[in-house]
Amino acid sequence: MRANIPPEWNKFYLKDVSFVNLMTRRIFNVLIVANPYDAFMLEDDGRVDEKIFDEYMDLGLRYPPTFTQVTTTEEADKVLKTTDIDLVICMPGNADNDAFDVARAVKEASPSTPCVVLTPFSHGITKRMENEDLSMFDYVFCWLGNTNLILSIIKLIEDKMNIEHDMAEAGVQMILLVEDGIRFYSSILPNLYNYILLQAKRFSTEALNPHAAAQRKRGRPKVLLARTYEEAMELYDRYGDNALGIISDARFPKDGAKDPEAGLKLLREIRKRDEYVPLILQSAESDNRFKAEAEGFRFVDKNSKKMDIDLRRLMEEHMGFGDFVFHDPKTGKEILRIHSLKELQDNIFTIPNDSMLYHVSRNHMSRWLSARAIFPVSAFLKHVTWHKLQDVDAHRQIIFDAIVQYRRMKNIGVVAVFDRGKFDAYGHFARIGDGSLGGKGRGLAFLDNIIKRHPELNQYTGAAVCIPKTLVLCTDVFDDFMDKNNLYQVALSDASDEEILSHFLRAQLPDSLIADFFTFFDAVKAPIAIRSSSLLEDSHYQPFAGIYSTYMIPYLDDKYEMLRMLASAIKGVYASVYYRDSKAYMTATSNIIDQEKMAVILQEVVGRRYGDRFYPSFSGVLRSLNYYPIGEEKAEEGIVNLALGLGKYIVDGGQTLRVCPYHPSQVLQTSEMEMALRETQTRFYALDMTDIGGGFKVDDGFNILNLRVKEADKDGSLQYIASTFDPYDQVIRDGIYEGGRKVITFCGVLQHGVFPLPELLQMVQKLGTEEMRRPVEIEFACNLGPDKTGELNLLQIRPIVDSKQMLDEDVASIPDSRCLLRSHNSLGHGISEDVTDVVYVKTGDDFTASNNPAIACEIERLNRKFLAEGRNYVLVGPGRWGSSDPWLGIPVKWPHISAARVIVEAGLKNYRVDPSQGTHFFQNLTSFGVGYFTINTYRGDGLLRADVLDAMPAVDETAYVRHVRFERPLKIMMDGKKQEGVVLFG
Missing domain, CATH: 3.50.30 (Glucose Oxidase; domain 1)
Known part of the structure; x- marks a missing residue:
């Protein structure tokens, strides 16, 4: 029976938070000003940027910064002219204070750039620094050789840059640290941030996919550092409504002088304004424990060997970090431990009344939700206080209803994946479902990751490297489809391929996908390839290349017609798992057919429309092992097969141009005129934009046109990739000329530098091989514009698995x-x-x-x-x-x-x-x-x-x-x- 809830709490609307809009201001480039000896010390036994990168990866953080080190004003000037510096770290060394002069010059050139001092605190440096004007620096830190401190400095400054916006946008929380001891806050901040970032990694599991999880981490609490009473009160006045907790030293400046009770005075003032916010006093003076506890504040002894552990325990208990633990208020005994929002929803009606009353009356639930970045529910519950509603059952019901509404809202948000976060900031890769992406899906995500981490791939003006817009229907969508339509019986039978396909085409996909597909159509506005991405496909040990179907559908203005085609194509790919060839292949590879799971990739087809057909300037398959090297080529330099039009032509065994990216001028097929005329491409594949898939067939190429090259000549799409045979002079001339047969030689991109294809393929091959730690095969497609600009779209990467048997005999x-x-x-x-x-x-x-x-x-x-x-x-x-x-x-x-x-x-x-x-x-x-x-x-x-x-x-x-x-x-x-x-x- 529902509790009797007052009308004002009974109807509410939770506004979703877009995490993509949080933490938008980042520190990407850090300039370190230090003399050579200190720079060497900073690097220690490994580069600082590598250590920071590792820390970012361990904590699941994105966007690790890059570091540039300089020792002179001239070097700094050169860097500032070529790079946007977001942070300057100045390291004054033992020998001199040149670093300060350089930092001052940087600050004069760029006054808004944050500057911090990072110094080893020897007696000599401390004395020298007493005479320095440090007003230009935002913070002074003590360097103890721990790269965690650099991460903390970056995060502290990023928090300061983003807090105003993120609180207004989402209700992000703040932890205020009040401490004037440089050595002490240089020690406590790394531990504090490490704990907060690990908490963010934990609570990100509330998200329903890894992408959303990465975004949720942006909702972690911010840390602000105050060094005086006045600075602390100013920060609290501005951000106090979102305070998750205050951690304060006992002795620090107040009214211009050190006050031994400044911390107690600060906490008393804050408690007057907020009865719930957790307040922690830290002190090296043990007398302060009694004073703090007498006023209900928590206390941490700075002299304790386990100070960090004590602070973490208090944050866990009082600031909502970790699990939510329901206690018996009389005995303090743990009654129930809650790990996730769903667990809270499932157990809210089973908690004993006295425990529920204890936690609700102290606002614990709202604080726990805040710490986990579940802001809509937290903000709502924060206002449903015990003072306003003194009814435990009503609170239970309100909490339950709020969680249900929030989870429903988040589920809808994940199904409709195309928000700004995925198609603006990240731009290409999204998924529907919680299952696996399958082999090709994993490969695409991996390629996207390589492109992000290697900006050198995009170093050439007018030559972009990317993956096409992609949406993956994960394997759980396949499982759901098979179960709900009772398809396993016919699928695992000896029925013909056509019979299996007709059963699958009659089955229903979930209605919830309709809105997603419409959104995808709007985002892509191009034909769509529907590709298989099975669990076993492209695996590192048994690649299933070309076993399953790949369909293509044209882009139509009639979205419902396009939806019908897309649904048929998805079902056709699902059906291909159970075709006779697939079952034979499963037997050959000792796999069990009902263990195969299919994800489906929906991917923008690379190309341009020419009348009623659509195709790219060229496609290619790049292999990092060349089993047919000629001339100066080496096996490990790889080989690429290039063809005009859709890449299906290459994998179907059509005539392609075979060239080593390291020897683009050495093309066997075009080395002699007769050979060039006989052994170059004469046909190509294009998508038929008029075939709207009235009857989907087992043959996935039913709407692919097999055309003569002269059709492409009529389309005007051969510029830069063809030569012309002059029958009168009996020569082949690079470029397009009137009359004469067009020969697909790729002369413009291979020999004349129209587009840096060989250089890009060398890089892609090298990075792919290094990252996969084995030889790879990469599919790609490219559009070339008349202005010589182009986009190299990477479509797939898979390993070439090499036999390890040794040959002793020649x-x-x-x-x-x-x-x-x-x-x-x-x-x-x-x-x-x-x-x-x-x-x-x-x-x-x-x-x-x-x-x-x-x-x-x-x-x-x-x-x-x-x-x-x-x-x-x-x-x-x-x-x-x-x-x-x-x-x-x-x-x-x-x-x-x-x-x-x-x-x-x-x-x-x-x-x-x-x-x-x-x-x-x-x-x-x-x-x-x-x-x-x-x-x-x-x-x-x-x-x-x-x-x-x-x-x-x-x-x-x-x-x-x-x-x-x-x-x-x-x-x-x-x-x-x-x-x-x-x-x-x-």
């Missing part, structure tokens, strides 16, 4: 007589000695590429048999494995050949296709240590003993494919650095 020195196969152009690394089977495509005189689709079906059937038996095999065939164009090779997908241990592309005299690059399953080859050999025996490149294979009895034979088995295992050896591979028999 593969190249093994005689041909021992080899069944030899390749001088192999991908992969390691040794394998457990394969006995070879599956090969029959390539007699009657071979024709028109049979390639049928060959793919036969190989898939054999592969299923190998999977069922737990065996592996060597696969040999002509042309390009996995090509989306059956005329270039056999159009298998990875699940169709997943049991192969070595895959061989064997060129024929009458069927010559270059080695494939960029196909979907290259990532999987390297993950599972699968070898990939290219052999062209017709030109003496490598060895294939077809006579040995043809002479063996067949285990299985069809019209196009033979399967043979050796009595003893074959020995497979691959040297990844030298690109040498062999399969030995006999």
